[in-house]
Amino acid sequence: MFLVPLVANSPCLVRVIEFFYPMRVTRIAGLLAALGAALFIFGGLIRAADANFPIYFPGSKLLVKAETFNREIYLPLKEILESMGVPYTDALALETLTIRSGNARLVVTKNSALMSYNDQIVLLPSPVLREESRWLVPIEFLTMALTRLTGTEFRYRPGTSRIFAENVDAPELEMNAQTLGPITRLTIRCGVPLNLDLKRDNQRAVLAIDRSPLDPVRERVDHRDRLLRSVVFDDSDGEAKLVLEITRDVSDIRVTPADNNRIFFVDLRKGEPVTEAPPLVETPAPAARPDVIPPVERKVRVVVIDPGHGGMDTGAKGATVAEKDITLILARRLRTALQMRLGTTVLLTRDSDIALDNEARSAVANNNQANLFISLHTGYSLNKLDASSYVFVMKENFGEASTTSAPAGARDPLFLPWYLGYRTHRQASMAAANILQEELSKAIQGSTFAVRTAPLAVLSSATMPAMLLELGNLNNLANAQTMLDGGYQTRLINIVADAVQRFSESPQAAAN
Amino acid sequence: MGFFVDIVGRVRSLVNERETEENPFKPPTQPLYAPTDPAIMVKIFFPAATGDTLLVAADQTIFKSAEVGNRARQILQKLQEGPQVDTLLPPLPKDTKVQDIFISEQGTAFIDFSNAIATGHPGGVLNELATIYSIVDSLTYNLPEIKQVKILVGGVEKETLAGHCLLLLPLEMDLSITNVMPREEKIATLPRSASALASSLKE
Numbered sequence: 001m002f003l004v005p006l007v008a009n010s011p012c013l014v015r016v017i018e019f020f021y022p023m024r025v026t027r028i029a030g031l032l033a034a035l036g037a038a039l040f041i042f043g044g045l046i047r048a049a050d051a052n053f054p055i056y057f058p059g060s061k062l063l064v065k066a067e068t069f070n071r072e073i074y075l076p077l078k079e080i081l082e083s084m085g086v087p088y089t090d091a092l093a094l095e096t097l098t099i100r101s102g103n104a105r106l107v108v109t110k111n112s113a114l115m116s117y118n119d120q121i122v123l124l125p126s127p128v129l130r131e132e133s134r135w136l137v138p139i140e141f142l143t144m145a146l147t148r149l150t151g152t153e154f155r156y157r158p159g160t161s162r163i164f165a166e167n168v169d170a171p172e173l174e175m176n177a178q179t180l181g182p183i184t185r186l187t188i189r190c191g192v193p194l195n196l197d198l199k200r201d202n203q204r205a206v207l208a209i210d211r212s213p214l215d216p217v218r219e220r221v222d223h224r225d226r227l228l229r230s231v232v233f234d235d236s237d238g239e240a241k242l243v244l245e246i247t248r249d250v251s252d253i254r255v256t257p258a259d260n261n262r263i264f265f266v267d268l269r270k271g272e273p274v275t276e277a278p279p280l281v282e283t284p285a286p287a288a289r290p291d292v293i294p295p296v297e298r299k300v301r302v303v304v305i306d307p308g309h310g311g312m313d314t315g316a317k318g319a320t321v322a323e324k325d326i327t328l329i330l331a332r333r334l335r336t337a338l339q340m341r342l343g344t345t346v347l348l349t350r351d352s353d354i355a356l357d358n359e360a361r362s363a364v365a366n367n368n369q370a371n372l373f374i375s376l377h378t379g380y381s382l383n384k385l386d387a388s389s390y391v392f393v394m395k396e397n398f399g400e401a402s403t404t405s406a407p408a409g410a411r412d413p414l415f416l417p418w419y420l421g422y423r424t425h426r427q428a429s430m431a432a433a434n435i436l437q438e439e440l441s442k443a444i445q446g447s448t449f450a451v452r453t454a455p456l457a458v459l460s461s462a463t464m465p466a467m468l469l470e471l472g473n474l475n476n477l478a479n480a481q482t483m484l485d486g487g488y489q490t491r492l493i494n495i496v497a498d499a500v501q502r503f504s505e506s507p508q509a510a511a512n
Numbered sequence: 513m514g515f516f517v518d519i520v521g522r523v524r525s526l527v528n529e530r531e532t533e534e535n536p537f538k539p540p541t542q543p544l545y546a547p548t549d550p551a552i553m554v555k556i557f558f559p560a561a562t563g564d565t566l567l568v569a570a571d572q573t574i575f576k577s578a579e580v581g582n583r584a585r586q587i588l589q590k591l592q593e594g595p596q597v598d599t600l601l602p603p604l605p606k607d608t609k610v611q612d613i614f615i616s617e618q619g620t621a622f623i624d625f626s627n628a629i630a631t632g633h634p635g636g637v638l639n640e641l642a643t644i645y646s647i648v649d650s651l652t653y654n655l656p657e658i659k660q661v662k663i664l665v666g667g668v669e670k671e672t673l674a675g676h677c678l679l680l681l682p683l684e685m686d687l688s689i690t691n692v693m694p695r696e697e698k699i700a701t702l703p704r705s706a707s708a709l710a711s712s713l714k715e
Contacts, residue, residue, distance in 0.1 A: 317634070377676070381638070382602070383561040401684065450564065456637070456677060468637065470638065
């Protein structure tokens with residue numbers, strides 16, 4: 001019972017001790033010992049199961065064993081370098097690895113997140129590891145260092161387990177599952193024709209795809225019903241396939257191609273094996289189904305919506321309503337609309353009435369690899385009759401005069417001041433703003449929704465197409481009332497969703 | 513009871529202290545210009561009540577004092593006083609005071625406003641943009657010595673006035689949002705410098 005005085009001031013622990021009190025001391029000691037052992041085993045380097053990780057080069061592929069330490073995925077560096085034909089020197093005594101390409105030189109050090117690139121220090125998100133004679137680098141090493149050194153571009157989406165190098169052609173693959181009465185239908189869509197080969201053993205069905213580098217929009221389908229347990233995209237051996245975990249109830253699996261092998265319906269059926277004869281939903285005409293629209297390439301996968309102001313910072317104040325409340329209502333409704341209509345991932349920078357600084361808002365978009373950032377605000381004009389709305393993008397060339405360090409010709413400077421983050425996507429931002437302006441001015445009377453530029457704090461460090469929509473005038477009583485009207489909001493949200501969809505299909509929406 | 517009196521007294525003294533802290537000692541007010549200084553015409557940029565042009569210039573007179581800082585003070589005074597016509601709006605919140613002005617050798621004017629410019633600002637992106645650029649454009653257009661303007665609030669750097677426009681970097685003149693064309697002499701200097709550049713390249 002020596003523990004009691006130590007932890008007595010913590011109410012939750014007191015309760016734990018009350019709970020354990022009837023137990024004998026020996027038992028508690030046993031529990032503590034077990035806990036200690038568990039901490040000893042898992043507390044150090046948390047290491048997860050190793051998985052195969054394909055890297056697709058144009059015309060070839062490399063399978064490497066990825067290892068996970070402390071939730072960071074590591075790849076064996078030497079194997080990648082050897083397959084790319086990049087020379088390196090492994091200095092055993094110095095515990096460094098030097099990679100050369102042309103005149104460029106990159107040095108990494110064991111257990112250090114700092115690396116030297118042409119004598120400049122670059123910081124990796126996690127340290128480089130060395131195990132026996134293997135060098136393990138975090139995945140960001142490829143984009144942060146190897147791309148600079150060799151000029152080979154790498155594309156990697158967090159959460160996936162594959163890397164595309166250079167301009168390797170990897171068409172997107174979309175999967176969707178739904179329960180349709182007695183059958184469960186898995187719909188597979190791709191921009192290019194495919195061939196599927198079905199193999200089934202008891203509770204697993206494997207659909208081998210004859211095309212190898214594919215970029216699945218989602219790694220797995222989270223649909224679970226009487227027939228289907230899970231669908232997972234698997235290309236760990238370099239061959240793309242879908243693995244379906246099915247239940248014992250499934251008696252028949254039928255694969256029906258449509259749209260010149262660009263769409264496949266995989267129907268799982270229950271009951272006695274149905275022969276071809278019964279007229280049970282004989283491959284329904286694809287045109288009749290509302291969700292079978294010819295697949296268009298959509299590049300906007302993640303949208304971040306920023307409801308302006310919040311918490312102490314109320315924003316502009318109208319007679320009856322504050323800016324922070326309108327923006328939050330609109331943002332939530334826009335999230336639902338975008339998720340339903342486009343199936344995009346939509347994140348809000350705040351989903352409650354909290355204060356947030358501008359840097360944190362753009363950080364949400366940056367950290368989630370958003371393809372579009374929309375900040376919502378309402379206007380305030382001293383002119384009580386005014387009701388104009390505007391679409392804002394970042395002011396061109398803002399802050400460039402203040403950065404004298406970057407040489408004029410540098411295409412991709414090593415370090416970018418945070419307030420210049422907007423620069424790479426400013427043209428796309430402008431394109432997105434123009435689309436939004438067109439759609440809004442077409443459908444909503446009373447304002448031209450003119451596109452304006454301003455040195456906006458929330459847009460300056462957003463590294464994706466980003467814009468700010470400023471709606472109406474809270475100083476105008478009638479206008480403030482309109483903005484609170486549910487019907488008006490629905491119309492507005494639908495138009496914004498239209499604009500996002502149009503932008504998503506436009507060439508400016510380059511996937512980052 | 514006595515406890516409450518004590519609390520009230522403390523709060524009152526806190527409030528009083530605050531008032532005096534705002535300006536602990538007033539410097540002797542010096543005249544911003546001498547009687548002999550000639551009058552000059554300046555364009556003061558005010559937010560337009562309607563229309564697509566954000567800022568509209570109004571012609572006003574100030575006196576050409578010897579110090580640039582004092583000329584800047586006069587211009588800011590005109591902004592504080594507000595426009596004289598109904599079609600223009602006051603650019604600064606009421607009670608905004610200019611606490612200090614410092615002009616660096618590189619031509620950056622540091623203007624320190626009292627907290628009222630931020631706390632009294634009604635908000636709105638366009639409205640905030642108008643406030644900031646009425647200050648920046650009025651100063652840079654009329655005083656060629658000032659190349660850029662850095663706005664401080666209550667003596668310190670602030671990210672924004674009301675949450676929108678970034679103030680962490682000095683701002684340059686932007687006449688694209690006004691009804692005024694850039695001054696001709698500034699255009700005239702361009703070809704000259706270009707030809708100078710070309711001749712230096714030849715050498």
